[in-house]
Amino acid sequence: MTLRRDMGNKQLLLLHSIASSRTGFLGLCLVSAMALMAVFAPWIAPYDPTQIDMLNRLQPPSLSHWMGTDLTGRDVFSRLIWGARPSLQVGILAVLIGLPGGFAVGLLAGFYRGTILEAILMRIVEIIAAVPLLIVAIAVVGVLGVKPMPLGPFMITNEVKIIVVLGFLYIPGLARVVFAVAASEATSDYIRARRIQGVGDFTLMVSDILPNCLSVVIVWGTLLTAGGVLAEAGLSFVGLGVQPPDASWGVMLSDARKFIFSGEWWLLLFPGLAISLTVIGLNLLGDALRDILDPRQYTGPRLD
Amino acid sequence: MWEYVRRAAFSVVALFLISFLVFCLTHVVPGSPASVVLDPDTPEEEILEWERDHNLHLPVITQYKIWLVNTLNGDLGESVITERDLAGELAYSIPITVEWVGLSFLLAVVLGLPLGIISALKPGSWVDHIARVIAITGISVPDYWVALMLVAFVAVGLGWFPAGGFVPLSSGLGPHLSALVLPVLTLGLHYMAVLSRYTRASMLEALSQDYVRTARAMGLPPWQVWLYALKNALPPVVNVGAMSFGFSFAHALFIEYVFGIAGLSLALLNAIHELDYPMIQVTVLVITSIFILANLAADLANLALNPKLRQSR
Helix, strand or coil, X not given: CHHHHHHHHHHHHHHHHHHHCHHHHHHHHHHHHHHHHHHCHHHHCCCCCCCCCXXXXXXXXXXXXXXXXXXXXXXXXXXXXXXXXXXXXXXXXXXXXXXXXXXXXXXXXXXCCCCHHHHHHHHHHHHHHCCCHHHHHHHHHHHHCCCCEEECCEEECHHHHHHHHHHHHHHHHHHHHHHHHHHHHHCCHHHHHHHHCCCCHHHHHHHHHHHHHHHHHHHHHHHHHHHHXXXXXXXXXXXXXXXXXXXXXXXXXXXXXXXXXXXXXXXXXXXXXXXXXXXXXXXXXXHHHHHHHCCCCCCCCCCC | CHHXXXXXXXXXXXXXXXXXXXXXXXXXXXXXXXXXXXXXXCCHHHHHHHHHHCCCCCCHHHHHHHHHHHHHCCCCCECCCCCCEHHHHHHHHHHHHHHHHHHHHHHHHHHHHHHHHHHHHCCCCHHHHHHHHHHHHHHHCCHHHHHHHHHHHHHHHHCCCCCCCCCCHHHCHHHXXXXXXXXXXXXXXXXXXXXXXXXXXXXXXXXXXXXXXXXHHCCCCHHHHHHHHHHHHHHHHHHHHHHHHHHHHHHHHHHHHHHCXXXXXXXXXXXHHHCCHHHHHHHHHHHHHHHHHXXXXXXXXXXXHCXXXXXXX
């Protein structure tokens, strides 16, 4: 009971510290707005995002279509709201997929520092980290093809492929930050004391060291989510992500590309703003979290 | 000395492993490349023959060995789609990418370092606020969107620069450079933001050290104190800078796509769309090599700048 209340207070305190910095507050607002848009898309969007209306094609912004309509008369505002879904899905789920791997590798290597296990794990991490993530993601998705792949009873859509590939590529970065914390915790006095109490290695790693890695991982996770949003939009933009006619900000920009010579500015402006505001929000939130949770570290993850 | 060798050797090993992974990736995919290249109703024997011609019937390891030996001998093979020599294609596209990405990075360093330093010297001032807004916007706004906006409003709207394409130097210096302005600006501003963020953070860290306080207390002129701090702030910036240089080649992808610059990334994207697997292998390998070499350069520069690192391990 007391523990529960403690946790609640801690989270409230964190929220309070974020909101008390101006940039952190702005980031929190932007991210919440985008998350609400994604979750409540069916209720907020005034039109069906894939509804074709040839009579009203390429309409500039008006009262009935706040952000205008596209080539086939679809409402840009509705597509924008639905487009928040793939962006945030990829951004968040890729991090969640990368987390277990990152924790496992980082904790093991950090805990057994100086052993052959650490040497092997961290060399592998270094090698994967030596690859430009974006290029690999593009090559993998491109080679696998953008068509949905059947896997037993499930259909693996392109979005799932991107989530898995990005998640896997996040592991080395996450492993490194977990390693850094775990390695310094593993040699600390309280761990030595716990060991003398007869606590096993696994318990030490999971219930003593892991919680202490959380704050660093929260910061990284937020910034990596921003990277994932950018990656989804970018891949969709070059035709390797979400496939039309589904709405995604990258797909919308890719459609808008055909109109850069004819002046339909609303097609270009709004999806780009949506991506930018989401990523700015996540980056501001990540920076604020870092200032609060991890003040000594000042370098961010590599996102591209 | 040993440390230098160790890092260089590590880069070479990384390069081999990555080339192997990329090779496996392009060979493990479902569906033979033959199904992409040949007609759907090609008789079975011809498909098998085509696969034999391209060594596809051998185990992946053997194929990799053949490919590696050929590549090390400078024979990159040919495209399965156009049947053109890959070495020739690369000799055309690499210089283009290296030129415009290099210029972008130069712009990023020339603008980003001073911006970060000024920002750190007067934290909280209006200059700092503006610099931070530029930095957070620069790292967050997708560069292909910036590129599209520049094309729509500056190239098409105002008609100042060409909307895309690459103009070789042989068509005159003016047209050559004017076609480069928008792509260089797009990529350059992005990395300006990245570098200024790191420079600011690193410089602030250096300025908070005790030796700076001591130097100030001894009455040294501010510029001399700043110079001391800068000297200590630079190594991490060099490190991040070299890494960013490697990344900028990966980042160039979307910009080459928007502007239709026939560089390395556009070659990769086209190869992916055509499933031209030898081309995919080679372009990914080249981009990764640039990245690894940039990282190696960063490591070696850091070793040279920071004597403490040389004794570690």
